[in-house]
Amino acid sequence: MSEFSNVTVVxxxxxxxxxxxxxxxxxxxxxxxxxLGFMLPGEYTFNTADPELMExxxxxxxxxxxxxQHWQTVKxxxxxxxxxxxxxxxxxxAPTDYICxxxx
Amino acid sequence: MSEFSNVTVVxxxxxxxxxxxxxxxxxxxxxxxxxLGFMLPGEYTFNTADPELMExxxxxxxxxxxxxQHWQTVKxxxxxxxxxxxxxxxxxxAPTDYICxxxx
Numbered sequence: 001m002s003e004f005s006n007v008t009v010v011x012x013x014x015x016x017x018x019x020x021x022x023x024x025x026x027x028x029x030x031x032x033x034x035x036l037g038f039m040l041p042g043e044y045t046f047n048t049a050d051p052e053l054m055e056x057x058x059x060x061x062x063x064x065x066x067x068x069q070h071w072q073t074v075k076x077x078x079x080x081x082x083x084x085x086x087x088x089x090x091x092x093x094a095p096t097d098y099i100c101x102x103x104x
Numbered sequence: 105m106s107e108f109s110n111v112t113v114v115x116x117x118x119x120x121x122x123x124x125x126x127x128x129x130x131x132x133x134x135x136x137x138x139x140l141g142f143m144l145p146g147e148y149t150f151n152t153a154d155p156e157l158m159e160x161x162x163x164x165x166x167x168x169x170x171x172x173q174h175w176q177t178v179k180x181x182x183x184x185x186x187x188x189x190x191x192x193x194x195x196x197x198a199p200t201d202y203i204c205x206x207x208x
Contacts, residue, residue: 005112009130010159012106012201013142019199024128026113038126038142045165049153057116095123097116 004028017044023100032102039096045089048069048082051103055079064089108132119146127204134202136206143200149193152186154206164199168193 010025021044022036039059041073042065054063064073066086074080077096082088090096114129118139125148143163158167159184166175170190178184180201184203186192194200 002116003112003114003131006110007113008107008109009111009113009140010107010130011140013140014199015142015199018142018186019142021127022199022201024113026105036113036115036128038123040120040123040144058119064199093184095119095126097119097126099115 004034016046017042020044034086034102034104037098037100039090039092039098040074041092041094043089043091044070047081048084048086048088049102051084052082053079053101054082054101057097057099059092060094060100061096062091062093107137121146121148123125124148136208138206139204141204143194143196143202144182145175145196145198147193147195149191152188152190152192154208155188156186157205157207158186159205161201163196163202164198165200165201166195166197 008027014023019104020040020042023035025035027033054057056074056076058076061074063074112131117126119126124144124146127139128137131137160178160180162180164179168175169176169192
């Protein structure tokens, strides 16, 4: 599915790293939420609260996941999971469009 | 209202100017649509099809509207209209979060 239907969207963007990373929050009827985000080239470290599923719609990045021994390359159409209460770093190599799902 | 409820959101971002401008398309039950967009500093020229209402949620820019004799400064909380089948140029001075409504 290329769309999310019957959802609520917060108007204001979530803005990180001077706007190099921005996202929109989407809320679902079941109480869950996701962000649709966009990252420009650069290196960014994020802290999670809930565990997250990061689906890369388009782009090219390396991610350093918690406990990892090396960078992992992720491209459009691929995804990765991040544990809750953790930190991960991405090196964005091409503008990257993603969906972040907050898992419980 | 800080949110749009009962809407459809297209997952993939609309990407312009190498990702310095990106937006998400939101569709409403009445058939209308808007984009929620984000622009990083730079100068960008856009072509309209339908007339547009540009609401600036946050940011700082100058806009050169069709037929204008000078730049007009627009800040967060302000808005401007663009005719259909026209061209306008924005000089983004600070990361700018906006809602673009396509009017009929």
